Amino acid sequence: MRAITLHTSMLELDGLTKRYGEVVALDDCGFSVRPGRLVGFLGPNGAGKTSAMRAIFGLLRLDAGTVTWMGRSVTHDARRRFGYMPEMRGLYPRMPVRRQVIYFGRLHGLGKAAAASAADWWIARIGLEERADSRIDDLSHGNQQRVQLVTALVHDPELLVLDEPFSGLDPLGVDEMSRILRERAEQGSAVLFSSHQLDLVEHLCDDVAIINQGRVALSGPVKTLKDRAAHRRVEVDVDSSRALTPTLPGVRLVESIGTRHILTVPAELAMEEIMTALSDGRAVREFSYGPPTLSDLFREAVAS
Amino acid sequence: MTVDRSMTTTGRLEPSRAVSAVGLVMWRELLERGLSKSYALSWLFLAVLVGAGIAIPGFFGDDGSIRTYQVATVGTEGAGQGELAKSMAPDEPGSYRIDLTTPSDHAGAAAAVLDGTVDAALVGRNQVLVGKDTPSELESALRQAVLSYQVQRMVATGEVSERAVAVMSGDGVTIVTADPGIDDSAEERQFLIAQVVLVLLFMAVMTTGSWVLLGVTEEKTNRVSEVLLSSLRPWQLLAGKIIGVGLLGLLQFGSIAAGLIVAVRLVLDVTLPEVDAGFLAIALMWFVLGYLVYATGYAAVGAIAHRPEDAQNAAFPMMLVTVAGYLIGIIYVSGNPDTVWSTVLTLVPLTAPFVLPVRAVSDSVALWEQLAALVIMIGFIILLIRMAGRVYAGGVFNYRTRIKARQAYRSAEF
Numbered sequence: 166m167r168a169i170t171l172h173t174s175m176l177e178l179d180g181l182t183k184r185y186g187e188v189v190a191l192d193d194c195g196f197s198v199r200p201g202r203l204v205g206f207l208g209p210n211g212a213g214k215t216s217a218m219r220a221i222f223g224l225l226r227l228d229a230g231t232v233t234w235m236g237r238s239v240t241h242d243a244r245r246r247f248g249y250m251p252e253m254r255g256l257y258p259r260m261p262v263r264r265q266v267i268y269f270g271r272l273h274g275l276g277k278a279a280a281a282s283a284a285d286w287w288i289a290r291i292g293l294e295e296r297a298d299s300r301i302d303d304l305s306h307g308n309q310q311r312v313q314l315v316t317a318l319v320h321d322p323e324l325l326v327l328d329e330p331f332s333g334l335d336p337l338g339v340d341e342m343s344r345i346l347r348e349r350a351e352q353g354s355a356v357l358f359s360s361h362q363l364d365l366v367e368h369l370c371d372d373v374a375i376i377n378q379g380r381v382a383l384s385g386p387v388k389t390l391k392d393r394a395a396h397r398r399v400e401v402d403v404d405s406s407r408a409l410t411p412t413l414p415g416v417r418l419v420e421s422i423g424t425r426h427i428l429t430v431p432a433e434l435a436m437e438e439i440m441t442a443l444s445d446g447r448a449v450r451e452f453s454y455g456p457p458t459l460s461d462l463f464r465e466a467v468a469s
Numbered sequence: 470m471t472v473d474r475s476m477t478t479t480g481r482l483e484p485s486r487a488v489s490a491v492g493l494v495m496w497r498e499l500l501e502r503g504l505s506k507s508y509a510l511s512w513l514f515l516a517v518l519v520g521a522g523i524a525i526p527g528f529f530g531d532d533g534s535i536r537t538y539q540v541a542t543v544g545t546e547g548a549g550q551g552e553l554a555k556s557m558a559p560d561e562p563g564s565y566r567i568d569l570t571t572p573s574d575h576a577g578a579a580a581a582v583l584d585g586t587v588d589a590a591l592v593g594r595n596q597v598l599v600g601k602d603t604p605s606e607l608e609s610a611l612r613q614a615v616l617s618y619q620v621q622r623m624v625a626t627g628e629v630s631e632r633a634v635a636v637m638s639g640d641g642v643t644i645v646t647a648d649p650g651i652d653d654s655a656e657e658r659q660f661l662i663a664q665v666v667l668v669l670l671f672m673a674v675m676t677t678g679s680w681v682l683l684g685v686t687e688e689k690t691n692r693v694s695e696v697l698l699s700s701l702r703p704w705q706l707l708a709g710k711i712i713g714v715g716l717l718g719l720l721q722f723g724s725i726a727a728g729l730i731v732a733v734r735l736v737l738d739v740t741l742p743e744v745d746a747g748f749l750a751i752a753l754m755w756f757v758l759g760y761l762v763y764a765t766g767y768a769a770v771g772a773i774a775h776r777p778e779d780a781q782n783a784a785f786p787m788m789l790v791t792v793a794g795y796l797i798g799i800i801y802v803s804g805n806p807d808t809v810w811s812t813v814l815t816l817v818p819l820t821a822p823f824v825l826p827v828r829a830v831s832d833s834v835a836l837w838e839q840l841a842a843l844v845i846m847i848g849f850i851i852l853l854i855r856m857a858g859r860v861y862a863g864g865v866f867n868y869r870t871r872i873k874a875r876q877a878y879r880s881a882e883f
Contacts, residue, residue, distance in 0.1 A: 222699040224862070241702060249699035255692030260501055271493050272700045316696065 181230035192379035205366035208376035248322030258302035273320035327358040367459035382466035391456035402451035494709025536565040541590035554614035677718035678767040685771030704858030759822025769857035798823030806833040818849040
């Protein structure tokens with residue numbers, strides 16, 4: 166019984182299609198988000214990330230496709246147990262922090278006392294106890310972002326959807342946001358967020374979905390995607406500034422910085438063979454061979 | 470870190486069914502707008518305006534004190550006429566009294582009138598001596614006193630009978646109405662109240678309608694709508710806003726009206742006419758329905774505008790409709806409550822609130838018309854709020870330009 170529940174309690178986007186006249190925002194877009202998983206939603210600008218996220222909340226009139234939660238169409242009641250931080254941040258500028266957080270908690274179905282205690286807990290968590298009665302427009306940009314996140318978290322959502330949550334945050338803010346999202350996933354929530362910071366996503370996420378031109382180009386657990394990739398990443402540092410020309414079939418030079426070169430190689434090529442071909446009479450000072458980075462996967466997915 | 474978060478066995482906070490989304494939005498409006506400086510200022514502005522309306526006429530004109538006129542009398546007859554004039558003067562707040570002085574002779578009296586020491590003089594048998602500043606009310610009072618004095622003398626000498634005097638002074642004829650049931654003054658009063666209801670409704674719609682309009686566009690400008698719509702249905706958001714703002718408007722107008730009634734009764738000591746309770750109930754009901762239908766219209770307009778500056782332009786047609794409804798009620802229906810057109814206008818939701826109170830006064834609206842108008846109105850408000858909600862949902866992601874309502878309606882999911 167427990168296994169069935171776990172299996173079905175997920176967000177499933179299937180065949181989402183949305184056109185604005187000639188522009189195709191979503192083109193048979195589909196992927197899933199499971200509880201306890203942190204999913205990075207990646208794609209170039211205008212790929213359809215925001216449209217897909219809005220579709221989860223019924224904010225978009227789809228031409229085709231379905232969004233299901235735990236095996237059922239997403240209802241209004243189900244959405245009240247979701248948390249959302251849209252790309253266009255928005256709070257009431259003249260409303261004090263605490264009242265605002267309580268209000269959003271209550272809109273998501275919390276009782277008065279539960280909303281107040283959850284608001285206090287979260288305000289303390291982001292270190293804004295002293296500013297609890299301040300108006301939003303009296304806060305710094307970073308603190309406004311924190312409050313925005315808290316309004317999406319105050320009701321302990323089963324699914325958390327965040328559109329570009331890291332944009333505009335300083336490194337400390339990024340760390341804090343990462344910690345909170347990680348915690349939410351560890352506590353059993355399904356977390357989906359979009360970002361352009363690929364290194365961060367690679368470090369933080371369990372799964373990724375890469376979308377390009379409205380269609381999912383690649384999705385799955387980060388580790389599996391990297392392991393199963395058709396290419397490997399090679400970084401080599403040699404003692405000569407002579408240009409490096411790959412001779413082996415399938416080997417591609419990605420970038421050269423002085424004597425340091427980054428290449429992608431077919432996964433089936435043996436490491437020794439690669440090393441021999443690359444050295445080409447030069448002494449190899451440093452050689453690393455491993456799965457591709459998320460950036461490599463992203464570029465490949467988007468290019469194809 | 471641990472905290473008591475009323476967790477259920479599954480570790481999740483269970484949504485409370487009792488929480489009403491519309492109620493929450495309404496409370497937020499009441500609290501945040503009600504405590505805002507702009508609300509307090511608009512209240513103060515209205516109170517000052519109404520207070521000035523009462524105080525200024527009193528200050529410049531009738532301030533409730535008693536004016537005293539000095540009248541000089543010469544000779545026995547003059548003295549008699551003066552005493553009579555003094556006894557006939559109203560001598561009450563807002564009116565005048567007469568004080569008498571007795572100069573030595575006619576010339577002294579004339580000099581006193583000329584230099585303004587007295588306001589007028591009674592000299593000899595039938596002369597009233599006036600100056601250029603003599604008030605007209607004093608002049609006619611003295612004229613009346615001199616005439617009455619002469620008639621009294623004629624009655625005393627038997628030249629005229631007392632009965633003849635009584636007949637001439639108005640006892641000789643009585644005007645009666647043919648229909649004993651008609652109370653003209655009561656109907657006039659209610660007609661006046663109906664006009665006041667129309668004016669109040671018009672003012673309330675124009676004021677609170679703009680609050681609703683700006684409230685809706687502000688949420689779009691602040692970009693908070695997208696967050697709200699992730700947990701609220703658009704119609705719930707609009708309904709809560711309309712009711713909350715409406716209650717604030719009612720509170721503002723109601724308190725000012727109550728203050729006005731108290732001020733009129735206590736300060737000016739004027740007794741207000743009694744109004745039929747049934748009529749008042751109808752007037753109040755249509756006031757509320759009128760506010761709801763117009764506020765919903767303004768909310769829909771706010772939904773298609775993308776920023777407050779644009780909202781005023783978008784609301785212009787809506788304002789024209791409001792003015793037209795008001796003028797139709799106060800000009801056409803007031804004069805023609807029984808025509809077919811008036812019946813039709815009763816059933817049209819946007820004119821009904823301005824038409825029904827006027828027609829209810831003259832008893833020219835049948836019960837079926839009232840019930841039909843009520844059903845149509847409630848149905849229309851529900852439909853309008855749903856449509857406005859959908860327009861809102863469709864227009865909410867349009868952060869750049871104003872879009873057509875139809876376009877917004879079609880693009881919405883709700």
